[in-house]
Amino acid sequence: MVKIGVLGLQGAVREHIRAIEESGAEAVTVKQPGQLAELDGLIIPGGESTTIRKLIDKYSFMDGLKEFAREGKPMFGTCAGLILLAKRVAGYEEPHIGAMDVTVERNSFGRQRESFEADLDINGVAEGFTAIFIRAPHIVEAGENVEILAKHNGRIVAAREGQFLGCSFHPELTPDHRLTTYFIEMVKEAREKNLV
Ligand code: GLN
DSSP states (O other), rough: OOEEEEEEESSSHHHHHHHHTTSSEEEEEOOOOGGGGOOSEEEOOOOHHHHHHHHHHHHHHHHHHHHHTTTOEEEETTTHHHHEEEEEEETSSSSSSSSSSEEEETTOOOGGGEEEEEEEEEEETTTEEEEEESOOOOOEEEETTTTEEEETTTEEEEEEEEEEEEEEGGGGSSSSOOOHHHHHHHHHHHHHHHHO
C-alpha cells in the first residue's frame, strides 16, 4: 500500500487524511520534516497560504519540500496548497515551494462569492464533480507541459504537470473521492517506476 502524507501545519488536514484512508491508501499527518523521507506522495492542504508558509519556515520544512519535488515524488496542492506549489504567484516576487509550472492568482473569485460550489467535469478524472471553492485561487497561466484538467467560468481550476497535481477547490470536503483516488494512482505509478 502506498503511504501518503498530508502536510499537517494548518488547514484541512484531517479531512484529507480521511479521504486518503477511505480511498484505500495509508495516510500520515506530517508534522516534522524528517517524516517526508518515508512517504510516497504528499498532499499540501487548503487553509491560508501565508500562515502555512510561516509555519513551513518556523519548522524548517522548505528544504525537505523542495527535495521531495526534486526526487520526482508526487505532490498534490489543494487551494492554498496549490499556491504553495506554484512556480509563480501573481503580484508576488517570490514563489513558495516553486515546483509546479503555473502562475496562480490568490482569492480570484471575488469577495461576493467567497465560497461557492460548482459542478465540474475533470478531464480523465470525473464528470459531475461537486467542487467546493473557498476564497479560491485560480491558475492564470500554465506552462507547456501542464495538462489542464478543469475550468470553471473559463478559469483553470485543476491541472497536472507530471508528478504535480493542483486544484483551486477542496476535494476533501465531500464524500466524492475521485480526485483523491486519481492522485493515489499517480503515487502508485511513480512508486512502481522507482522500484524497477
Ligand atoms: N485564500 C487562501 C490563500 O490565499 C486559500 C483559501 C483556501 O485554501 N481555501 O491562502
